[in-house]
Amino acid sequence: xxxxxxxDVEAIQNRWLPVWDxxxxxxxxDPDDPRPPKYVLDMFPYPSGDLHMGHAEAYAxxxxxxxxxxxxxFNVMHPIGWDAFGLPAENAAIRRGVNPKTWTYENIAxxxxxxxxxxxxxDWDRTLNTCDPEYYHWNQWLFLKMFERGLAYRKDSSxxxxxxxxxxxxxxxxxxxxxxxxxxxxTKKKLxxxxxxxxxxxxxxLDDMAQLEGKWPDKVLTMQRNWIGRSTGxxxxxxxxxxxxxxxxxxxxxxxLYGATFFVxxxxxxxxxxLAAGSGVxxxxxxxxxxxxxxxxIDRLSAERPKTGVFLQRYAINPVNGERLPVYxxxxxLADYGTGAxxxxxxxxxxDLDFARTFDIPVRVVVESDExxxxxGVATGDDGPHVNSGPxxxxxxxxxxxxxxxxxxxxxxxxAAVNYRLRDWLISRQRYWGxxxxxxxxxxxxxxxxxxxxxxxxxxxxxxxxxxxKGTSPLGAAEEWLNxxxxxxxxxxxxxxDTMDTFVDSSWYFLRFLDPQRTDAPFDPEAAxxxxxVDQYVGGVTHAILHLLYARFFTKVLHDMGMVDFxxxxxxxxxxxxxxxxxxxxxxxxxxxxRLSDELAEHGVDAVRLTMVFAGPPEDDIDWADVxxxxxxxxxxxxxxxxxxxxxxxxVDPVGGDIALRRVIHRLIHDAQLAVESxxxxxxxxxxxxxxxxxxxxxxxxxxxxxxxxxxxxxxxxVLLSLVAPYTAEDMWAxxxxxxxxxxxxxxxxxxxLVKAQTVTCVVQVAGKVKARLEVDPQIGxxxxxxxxxxxxxxxxxLGGVEPRRVIVRAPKLVNIVPG
RNA sequence: GCCCGGGUGGCGGAAUUGGCAGACGCACUCGGCUUAAACCCGAGGGUCGCAAGACGUGCGGGUUCAAAUCCCGCCCCGGGCACCA
Numbered sequence: 040x041x042x043x044x045x046x047d048v049e050a051i052q053n054r055w056l057p058v059w060d061x062x063x064x065x066x067x068x069d070p071d072d073p074r075p076p077k078y079v080l081d082m083f084p085y086p087s088g089d090l091h092m093g094h095a096e097a098y099a100x101x102x103x104x105x106x107x108x109x110x111x112x113f114n115v116m117h118p119i120g121w122d123a124f125g126l127p128a129e130n131a132a133i134r135r136g137v138n139p140k141t142w143t144y145e146n147i148a149x150x151x152x153x154x155x156x157x158x159x160x161x162d163w164d165r166t167l168n169t170c171d172p173e174y175y176h177w178n179q180w181l182f183l184k185m186f187e188r189g190l191a192y193r194k195d196s197s198x199x200x201x202x203x204x205x206x207x208x209x210x211x212x213x214x215x216x217x218x219x220x221x222x223x224x225x226t227k228k229k230l231x232x233x234x235x236x237x238x239x240x241x242x243x244x245l246d247d248m249a250q251l252e253g254k255w256p257d258k259v260l261t262m263q264r265n266w267i268g269r270s271t272g273x274x275x276x277x278x279x280x281x282x283x284x285x286x287x288x289x290x291x292x293x294x295x296l297y298g299a300t301f302f303v304x305x306x307x308x309x310x311x312x313x314l315a316a317g318s319g320v321x322x323x324x325x326x327x328x329x330x331x332x333x334x335x336x337i338d339r340l341s342a343e344r345p346k347t348g349v350f351l352q353r354y355a356i357n358p359v360n361g362e363r364l365p366v367y368x369x370x371x372x373l374a375d376y377g378t379g380a381x382x383x384x385x386x387x388x389x390x391d392l393d394f395a396r397t398f399d400i401p402v403r404v405v406v407e408s409d410e411x412x413x414x415x416g417v418a419t420g421d422d423g424p425h426v427n428s429g430p431x432x433x434x435x436x437x438x439x440x441x442x443x444x445x446x447x448x449x450x451x452x453x454x455a456a457v458n459y460r461l462r463d464w465l466i467s468r469q470r471y472w473g474x475x476x477x478x479x480x481x482x483x484x485x486x487x488x489x490x491x492x493x494x495x496x497x498x499x500x501x502x503x504x505x506x507x508x509k510g511t512s513p514l515g516a517a518e519e520w521l522n523x524x525x526x527x528x529x530x531x532x533x534x535x536x537d538t539m540d541t542f543v544d545s546s547w548y549f550l551r552f553l554d555p556q557r558t559d560a561p562f563d564p565e566a567a568x569x570x571x572x573v574d575q576y577v578g579g580v581t582h583a584i585l586h587l588l589y590a591r592f593f594t595k596v597l598h599d600m601g602m603v604d605f606x607x608x609x610x611x612x613x614x615x616x617x618x619x620x621x622x623x624x625x626x627x628x629x630x631x632x633x634r635l636s637d638e639l640a641e642h643g644v645d646a647v648r649l650t651m652v653f654a655g656p657p658e659d660d661i662d663w664a665d666v667x668x669x670x671x672x673x674x675x676x677x678x679x680x681x682x683x684x685x686x687x688x689x690x691v692d693p694v695g696g697d698i699a700l701r702r703v704i705h706r707l708i709h710d711a712q713l714a715v716e717s718x719x720x721x722x723x724x725x726x727x728x729x730x731x732x733x734x735x736x737x738x739x740x741x742x743x744x745x746x747x748x749x750x751x752x753x754x755x756x757x758v759l760l761s762l763v764a765p766y767t768a769e770d771m772w773a774x775x776x777x778x779x780x781x782x783x784x785x786x787x788x789x790x791x792x793l794v795k796a797q798t799v800t801c802v803v804q805v806a807g808k809v810k811a812r813l814e815v816d817p818q819i820g821x822x823x824x825x826x827x828x829x830x831x832x833x834x835x836x837x838l839g840g841v842e843p844r845r846v847i848v849r850a851p852k853l854v855n856i857v858p859g
Numbered sequence: 860g861c862c863c864g865g866g867u868g869g870c871g872g873a874a875u876u877g878g879c880a881g882a883c884g885c886a887c888u889c890g891g892c893u894u895a896a897a898c899c900c901g902a903g904g905g906u907c908g909c910a911a912g913a914c915g916u917g918c919g920g921g922u923u924c925a926a927a928u929c930c931c932g933c934c935c936c937g938g939g940c941a942c943c944a
Binding site for chain 2: 260262264270289306373375384388389390391393458459471584654655660667671673676680710713719722724725727729739804809846847852853856857
């Protein structure tokens with residue numbers, strides 16, 4: 040029975056959208072829900088405009104996972120919200136002269152409607168916007184908790200400064216010396232700023248990655264390890280002539296102490312300034328410092344830069360042999376890593392060697408090697424027997440390291456030490472559209488937290504404020520807001536006028552989804568116990584370091600506060616790739632922008648989703664030029680048409696149906712399930728395509744549309760398809776005589792008996808080359824299989840009378856005969 | 860420089876982790892349906908060869924009865940970190 044009814048994408052979308060609004064199949068908040076909980080989370084979007092192709096991919100993939108677990112009988116929490124504070128809103132607002140708030144909420148409304156139409160399986164009872172006072176209230180609360188615990192503090196230091204956005208940047212936001220947002224060349228500026236003490240958690244951030252091994256992409260774990268940058272070595276004390284206190288240096292190679300021929304302090308460190316004072320080279324030092332601070336981040340990072348520095352006319356004493364080492368100030372030593380001072384061993388460190396050659400400092404080899412660094416200009420590598428090193432002579436590197444630490448530790452002049460590349464997280468921003476920092480600066484009491492019952496400190500209206508970037512926060516001009524009484528002494532005081540980095544907002548939002556309306560706490564610890572950690576997190580690899588590291592840090596702090604009982608927020612992570620066009624990232628200026636709205640209008644929601652999912656492995660980039668949404672429409676039409684060809688009644692027992700079809704279908708459902716659970720969604724789609732092909736054949740040239748197995752198969756197609764193409768699946772489900780929603784129909788039960796193969800194709804090889812194929816019982820014994828293989832005509836011919844030297848039998852799939 | 864990935868038909872990609880390389884789809888060719896075209900349905904193809912067959916997963920070697928898969932060396936592409944002592 041073929042029908043004249045056509046597959047009409049537009050009509051199907053319009054038919055089911057209101058029905059879903061009505062039945063809300065993805066609500067997860069019923070406290071009496073008997074289903075086991077599962078938390079599937081997509082990274083929330085930034086409301087910079089309407090959804091684009093990248094969102095379409097990410098949410099299509101997240102939806103496959105969420106909908107799969109719903110079909111498997113879980114109460115899936117799949118929430119969405121908006122990461123709604125931040126610079127782009129503010130910049131757009133400045134350009135158009137509108138309130139950033141208005142702009143932001145308009146975009147949110149638009150994205151929300153687009154997500155609804157895109158059929159995202161979100162629980163719409165759980166949305167949040169980070170720019171709502173109800174949300175950022177708890178940013179402030181968490182900040183104050185950290186302040187209490189000494190994890191939030193203010194310090195004066197040289198910070199990354201974006202001259203374009205006129206704001207400071209976290210280390211993580213400086214990419215190749217440029218501002219991550221606007222690409223301006225980053226400079227340095229000395230400012231007093233708020234920091235979060237993430238370095239206190241460096242060790243745990245590293246160690247707890249053991250929990251994530253195999254469940255997060257290796258790439259992300261590696262990136263985080265690199266970023267944290269743990270190194271082990273020793274702290275060694277050097278006396279400085281004419282200074283009471285010794286100076287500590289950090290080195291990973293204490294074994295090379297006998298090779299130290301000079302000593303360097305970071306030119307911008309306090310120590311350098313102190314040592315320069317009274318040295319007679321004050322002017323030279325000051326000139327050098329001025330020159331260095333003019334160098335941009337980009338130039339500073341250039342590896343080719345020649346070494347520069349100033350001899351401070353002072354000497355450090357090598358603790359192992361009492362030698363006098365000239366002390367230099369240079370910019371190749373970083374003030375904020377280790378102690379800002381190093382011992383320099385030119386023979387075995389390339390940078391020290393470069394410096395030594397520039398300043399004509401002796402090079403002394405202490406680890407034996409064939410090449411002489413002072414001749415080749417190449418410092419020699421790690422291991423080898425030590426020479427010129429007194430008691431260390433003859434030892435290899437690890438032994439020499441241990442020995443020298445032991446020697447110096449006796450009188451406290453050295454100890455084993457660990458260092459991290461990770462720096463504390465600078466969170467102050469001199470911009471308007473963010474969470475106000477809830478601190479009041481009082482001339483007598485200092486930094487006073489805003490009392491909890493006065494939270495949230497709401498952003499003042501931008502009316503009358505100059506939002507143009509100018510290096511200080513626009514909030515500083517909101518005088519009525521700014522000037523308050525000190526909560527402690529009631530004297531005149533001022534609010535902190537900076538706002539928080541928006542990465543604070545996204546560091547804990549996954550907890551707020553538990554109950555976004557809650558007013559007495561950021562979240563309910565009991566609910567957190569039930570739902571968290573997040574079972575599956577889905578998002579772009581662009582957040583591999585920043586967001587994920589910060590969220591992990593916050594989670595550990597909350598753990599230490601006793602608010603959550605886990606230490607890692609995201610049990611499993613899937614990074615989807617990007618959607619590109621003609622090999623490169625889409626952009627207006629490049630002229631290769633593909634508009635999602637155009638694609639949706641042309642092919643429909645289901646076809647776009649299907650195209651995203653089928654294009655390849657989820658973590659790979661999709662080149663839109665390589666894929667075919669119209670082919671997706673064709674397939675969906677083919678699948679949909681099956682639902683009109685089923686003539687048996689709903690509920691008919693499939694057991695009497697065509698056994699061959701049932702075997703194929705059950706095997707494919709089984710395979711599709713494995714594919715989905717291992718994130719091979721493209722393969723799962725291929726399996727559904729095979730199902731459709733098999734059913735088509737069964738209807739046209741097999742048992743026909745009335746066979747119960749055909750109904751069973753088409754119903755399975757509808758359910759499996761519902762993960763990817765919800766509109767088509769729902770319409771098929773209705774045409775099959777069922778009530779909505781197919782999303783809740785349940786994953787088809789796979790009969791293990793039907794999945795078992797009846798016969799197996801056994802490959803018979805001679806010398807590793809396939810010469811025959813046998814259809815055999817899967818239970819066949821090795822001896823029987825060997826006999827059957829050797830008896831086969833083609834095998835007899837291939838052997839040509841030669842006796843087999845060896846026969847390898849892997850029943851039931853393979854026999855390999857090695858001729859004599 | 861250091862650290863991760865990856866290289867399979869004309870294209871996107873499969874391959875139960877050592878056991879039939881190329882599933883599924885795109886593009887293409889041929890056939891059916893049609894007055895015709897589109898749609899739809901069916902068939903085809905890794906390369907070379909008329910064929911038997913030979914060769915074939917970046918390149919070169921190795922292990923194994925058997926290698927896209929494991930090992931060694933190289934080449935290329937993508938990503939991360941990078942004056943971090």
